[in-house]
């Protein structure tokens with residue numbers, strides 16, 4: 053544990069003897085030579101944390117950042133943990149899938165991390181399935197499932213800011229890690245910091261392919277699109293005949309080529325690319341934050357769509373596992389940017405409609421599990437809209453909720469499949485969608501074509517997606533949401549917010565003029581006033597706070613700290629039959645209650 057500048061200096065001296073990258077090594081040598089205490093503490097005062105999402109952080113020199121040595125140490129820890137957990141021979145035989153995105157900062161690149169990680173696997177005699185060009189993240193879990201690999205590694209930090217890099221890990225079931233594997237791997241990394249061989253850190257893609265890494269890009273891509281065609285495309289002829297015009301943005305990420313092929317697979321006429329955002333560019337020049345959820349990120353797409361006469365905009369996030377959608381208003385006056393909850397409701401209902409039509413998913417899962425289906429099921433994170441639950445209650449499919457993130461949605465979906473359900477859809481409000489069973493993770497490349505197919509069918513019926521959504525709301529109820537966040541890196545201030553709302557088991561009873569009816573607290577030991585035994589149904593966490601308040605007016609509000617960004621997030625949903633009344637009350641509760649009361653102090657100290 054580095055506590056002083058002296059400790060940081062010692063860590064830096066050790067670093068210099070291990071770091072295979074000349075640039076970062078030289079930077080650390082300079083810090084040592086200049087005795088730059090602040091710089092040394094910044095680079096070595098902590099270690100970039102490994103958690104269920106893998107690791108993410110600024111690329112640069114030192115243990116606190118993402119770089120070649122950290123990539124090497126991470127894979128060494130992962131390999132040892134896999135060998136211990138699954139058995140050395142099994143790991144060797146089953147192999148590890150490795151892919152990468154386009155992130156780069158100086159000589160640090162996702163591709164370079166991928167080569168180093170592959171070389172470490174080769175050193176241990178582990179088979180490597182290598183994807184030699186930038187890929188959409190879902191290709192990695194798809195390949196893990198296809199080859200029955202022991203794990204998957206995707207070098208990406210998704211929508212993080214431009215200086216960042218990251219590593220995402222998929223477990224042997226092709227889903228992101230759940231505890232205790234994250235803790236086990238983090239411990240194993242700490243036990244395997246010294247490079248096993250100086251050569252590994254110098255590996256390149258060419259060197260690992262020469263040494264026998266299996267170059268599976270074409271095979272994986274072919275299999276992915278075959279599966280997409282077989283499982284999720286239902287109206288290819290109609291797609292080809294449709295005059296729906298679509299604009300697409302890759303948000304400067306990996307998506308463009310894979311999105312084109314997805315459209316081709318479905319028979320959709322080619323989309324209009326948003327030229328300024330098509331090329332993979334780690335500088336993300338047109339957006340302050342490369343996240344299609346952020347305000348303004350779709351502006352170039354709107355401009356491109358307007359000038360090409362498109363009525364639908366699709367945008368992937370930079371690693372193409374998520375999907376944003378906007379639609380031209382029927383009167384042409386502007387655009388409706390759908391929330392993740394609205395896209396989820398539309399796609400979920402579409403999948404339910406298709407499931408009923410075919411009575412089962414296209415590929416007959418019954419044959420695989422050799423028993424009759426228990427029917428359809430959907431899974432969503434607890435902070436996502438409950439509209440599909442209302443549809444499920446009315447129509448007769450199961451709807452399960454779980455904690456946030458696809459590690460939970462994916463694992464819950466696998467459990468339900470094991471129980472005999474056809475899990476036809478999984479989603480979270482953060483524009484993550486998993487359709488059918490082709491990839492056990494969110495997938496923006498499949499979701500974009502399925503959404504377009506649905507939009508084309510609706511157009512054939514003379515309806516826009518927005519009009520269709522309203523007709524679903526009229527039938528199943530209005531589920532309106534108001535989600536947001538407060539930027540805050542101040543851990544103490546964040547803790548104060550949660551303590552004020554529910555410290556020592558004493559929970560706040562009002563929010564502005566609104567009265568709380570029930571509270572669920574998912575910080576251990578956990579509490580749920582609505583349950584007979586007062587214990588929450590979802591798992592509790594020993595480290596992260598998550599509070600859910602149900603109000604007397606029916607509004608449900610959850611507050612939690614983001615696991616990927618310095619944000620305190622709030623998610624608010626209210627249902628009802630009169631949308632204007634619901635909207636007015638929900639927005640008032642959020643503005644004057646959540647932001648104006650509960651988060652007032654945090655907002656006052658909000659970063660610019």
Ligand SMILES: O=P(O)(O)O[C@H]1O[C@H](CO)[C@@H](O)[C@H]1O
Nearest residue numbers: 456457458482614615616617
């Ligand atoms: O809210 P945090 O923990 O940042 O996680 C976010 O990141 C994931 C999207 O990449 C989603 O699970 C979303 O909820």
